[in-house]
Amino acid sequence: MTQQGVRWTADQVLALAPDAPSCKAGSKLGVAGPWSEAGSSGEGMVWGLCKGSGSKPYQTVVDVADAAGPACKCSCPSRKFPCKHALGLLLLWAGADGSVPAAQALPDWAEQWAQGRRKRAEAKREADAGGAAAADPEAARRRAERRAERATAGASELEQRLTDLLRGGLASAEQAGYGMWEETAARMVDAQAPGLAARVRELGSIPSSGPGWPVRLLEECALLHLLDRGWLRRDLLPAGLAATVRSRLGLPAPADGRPTRDRWLVLAQYDSADSRLTTRRTWLYGTESGHTALLLSYGAAGRAPALSLPVGLALDAELSAYAGDGQLRADLGEQFTVPAPSPVRPKGAGVAEAAGLYGDALSRDPWLESWPVTLSRVIPTPDQASGGWQLADAADDLEQPPPEQPPSKRLAPLAPERLALPITPKAASGPGLWRLAALSGGAPVTVFGECGHLGFTPLTAWPEGPGEAVALC
Structure with a gap:
């Protein structure tokens, strides 16, 4: 990044x-006052000494060129990653006011850390290469067959339980309570089919969940039945659909697609967590190929995953895709340059085209929850009918309200002939909606997000004219 003379923005730093x-504490340290002997190198290393409460300053060093996101080391006792000192140092460096001089030689303590990381990375590469060479393909095949047999037994058992449920009537699900579903999910875990277990647990939350729950339960049972039958008859499916069914069951498969090199723009990144795992989803856009890809990384409960790529950065790297129809997941491979901010924006679509893209993806993967879409020239506006919000196509032939009008006037309901996508209730109740409305101010914006059966979830937005990406999640 320093090689190209470009630095991160404050928003990209705070996204870490x-x-x-930590965000608040790091912001307070993003000034020159507590720092001394700060510097940066042409290889993406940033370091400095931060005065704390003790007699010795904290030694802080960050590698912003790491392929998996910034790596850092600080002598403070904090267990958070990155700590407030690393955030403050990056904010100071991002300010580009001369407080962090460029093209400096690393101090000894920072050089020792950098050398240690290089040695560990080399040892890991050698171990991975040795493990791959020593792997027994026949043993791996037998393990995969045994797991497939267990998954088949689990799917057959689940089919019988769904049959019993429908024969007894959906009202029995309300009377049985959640325990019935949890016991069934545990059986799917024993069958090593975590995808089936997760869907069974979702079924358990539907009974007595509000008006119309029997219809929703029947719909989800039908999708689960379709997944079961797909696995039990996978030999009759096309290879791509069979791979999709396998992934939906949660069976492991390598990213064996041919590596694709591109300059990948980070569109969005957000975490979801349960009692056992934190999952980080990172959406990338190939600025040359126009392809969209999804990176998944995981961390233990309560801990953030290691991979961290702030929105708005672009990295020249290779991605290897996973098999399956309509599957966008990929693994991050070799990175050729350090990530740097990019003015490139993804190609957008109108509301009608976006809905068509989601429908086409759904035809290839019936269990799909949502599909990544970039909406171009849309306006966030209240939906008077539902009481929520929507993203509507901007009409170029209609006169735009003058900017001096108050926001309540500029965000007036749109004409009925304009097509619109509803914003999901969860997104409409969060702070991201108000950042989106403030960015728009009644004018068209470009919005990237996920389009699903519940509506559209905005994740990142760009203003109509020049401007940086604004993360909404």
């Missing part, structure tokens, strides 16, 4: 914060 308190 593990929580809100």
Whole structure:
């Protein structure tokens, strides 16, 4: 990044914060006052000494060129990653006001850390190469067959339980309570089919969940039945659909697609967590190929995953895709340059085209929850009918309200002939909606997000004219 003379923005730095308190504390340290002997190298290393409460300053060093996101080391006792000192140092460096001079030689303590990381990375590469060479393909095949047999037994058992449920009537699901579903999910875990277990647990939350729950339960049972039958008859499916069914069951498969090199723009990144795991989803856009890809990384409960790529950065790297119809997941391979901010924006679509893209993806993967879409020239506006919000196509032939009008006037309901996508209730109740409305101010914006059966979830937005990406999640 320093090689190209480009630095991150403050928003991109703060996107790395593990929580809100770290973000606030890091912001306070993003000034020159507590720092001394700060510098940066042409290889993406940034370092400095931060005065704390003790007699010795904290030694902080960050490698912003790491392929998996910034790596850092600080002598402070904090267990958060990155700590507030690393965030403050990056904010100071991003300010580009001369507080962090460029093209400096690393101090000894920072050089020792950098050398240690290089040695560990080399040892890992050698171990991975040795493990791959020593792997027994026949043993791996037998393990995969045994797991497939267990998954088949689990799917057959689940089919019988769904049959019993429908024969007894959906009202029995309300009377049995959640325990019935949890016991069935545990059986799917024993069958090593975590995808089936997760869907069974979702079924358990539907009974007594509000008006119309029997219809929703029947719909989800039908999708689960379709997944079961797909696995039990996978030999009759096309290879791509069979791979999709396998992934939906949660069976492991390598990213064996041919590596694709491109300059990948980070569109969005967000975490979801349960009691056992934190999952980080990172959406990338190939600025040359026009392809969209999804990176998944995981961390233990309560800990953020290691991979961290702030929105708005672009990296020249290779991605290897996973098999399956309509599957966008990929693995990040070799990275050729350090990530750097990019003015490139993804190609957008109108509301009608976006809905068509989701429908086409759904035809290839019936269990799909949502599909990544970039909406161009849309306006966030209240939906008077539902009481929520929507993203509507901007009409170029209609006169735009003058900017001096108050926001309540500029965000007036749109004409009925304009097509619109509803914003999902969860997204409409979060702070991201108000950042989107403020960015728009009644004018068209470009919005990237996920389009699904519940509506559209905005994740990142760009203003109509020149401007940086604004993360909404």
